[in-house]
Amino acid sequence: MATPLYLFTGFLGSGKSSVINSLLGHLSDKRVGLILNDFGAITVDSALVKGDGEISATKSLSGGQIFCSCLAGSFVAAVEEMASLNLDAIIVEASGLAKPSPLLEIISNIQRRTNHKVSYSGMICVVDAERYHILSQSLKTIEEQVVFSDWFIINKSDLVDETTIEKVEESIKGLRPLAPIFTTSFGVVDQAMIDLLDSSHAGVDLRQIDGAAYSGWGVHGRPRNCTFLPTYPFEREALEQFLSTVSNHLFRMKGFIPTQGEESLIVDAVGPHVRVSEGKMPPNLEPGVMAIFAANIDALSLIEQAWQNFSNTPFSCVETP
Template identity: 30%
Template sequence: MKIIMITGFLGSGKTTLMQNILCEYGKSMKAGVIVNDFGKENIDAKLLGEEGIALSELSNGSIFCACIKDKFVDSLIEMSHRDLEYLFIEASGLADPSNMGIILEGIKNETGGRLQMQGSVCITDAQTFLNIYNLLPAVERQITHADMIIVNKSSMVGAETIEKIHEIIKEKNTEAAIYDTDFCKVDMQHAIFELTNHKKEAEETTNAVSNRALTLVVKGDTPVQPEVLEDLLRSVMPSAYRIKGFAQTTEGCMSVSCTMKNFNMNPWKEAEPTSIVFVSAVGIQLISLVSGWLQEHKETGLRIG
């Protein structure tokens, strides 16, 4: 069973790439997916819902951190005993995958050596990469341990920015192929299924319980007006690495997907309860920001859950 890992910072496009893969190949291959979401609510697993795909959800931390690594190990072992050709691992945006090799080596007896690392794909967000690269060690490790790197949303920035991003990537990883694109559109057969594993030396992850980012979830039981919800999201966006989830509005269910620079709220095909995950870029200050907005808009019925 071949493992393809997908890494990349929050909002870079990991779920979009997984959706592209499953849309194009989901019916023709035996595949399993392990979805790791940093927040308590695994929003990405709902976004990836695909009939016939073996799906394992791991939430509330990085799969490479001691906080939920044991659950990741259990999922790997369980998947290894299924009749699958590929196992895709969509890591959390804050995940440092440096110890993946150590993890696989440690479970060889339990898996019978059936899990083979095909390679790692790292997705970078051209709009935010230069701002967050030096702030978070996990982002650098994602680049270092990648076999292929997608510079996503590349049309949203100028040629000079793309050139600088390439320079930084090549400083840390001279072997990985680099693709500039939008919406993670790449030649799947060549870029994904023919990945070359450069077998980087494994090292201890920087993910630890002590350096976990703060997350909170906003919930609600009654529909809210879309423009009111948008006001909440836009007021918090500059202070959150990532905002994602679902919301019941007066115009139907909406999927929410925001980064510091991008706002997206679109109609969703199924009814989902209001549950929006916020990943803080400002520590506990985010709680004050969200609480303050909720206090001023009690009529919405929204609350921190």
């Protein structure tokens, strides 16, 4: 029997890691392979997915998105390697900047390279209920992710009213009329979603879609990213004020800042929603907060000025090519 391959997409900060963490809680009796893709140089998502007890194999891919030529070959090779491990499922968390137009070609390569030991079982798009309409007006990748997905999880429903949820559903149905749509908060996966995953084990049909319309990134160009790392000690309140100031101007901020010994501060910021928590510094993870932003934003100057406004401690902020 072929191993089902599930792809999870959704824009930066939509809650993909939370959804996958919840899903893994339902799969404790399964052998699962997990492939995590970060757009930036730091593999933050590999440290944010918590289902260690449910994961039999893990692979992290960083520095781009799995549908581009820079990482597509590595992605196919990672799936090919996992196909030999007798897994019950392979779950892929694509970068929030994934542009899945080459999906048909990539899946065809996977099936050819694995001798059809892997079956494509669908793409699940996690949608940020609060930011969907704003982002979809300026970023082609939002619509592209929707068009190529097979079903949808509208997350963060607790942050919006029913009218907003209905508008998001209406927009999705305009692009994918028959696709199932689920609504949740905090990335919680319920049994109905699990049942749908189970029903797609045999695979879904790959649709022929003209990806030419999704060439490029939209009015703001290809997003850029940098890594911000302040030198401890500094006041936690200063960090929180800094994040609240700059996060609204960026697509996403996330990462780990070392403090004392093996401890760290975990940063998770999406728009006005900023969370700083304490935890262990993950081994082998490069320290720092990855910031992803529109190409027309001078994010480095913004970050530098904001940090100096709230703290006089040293810091580094380096853009990733």
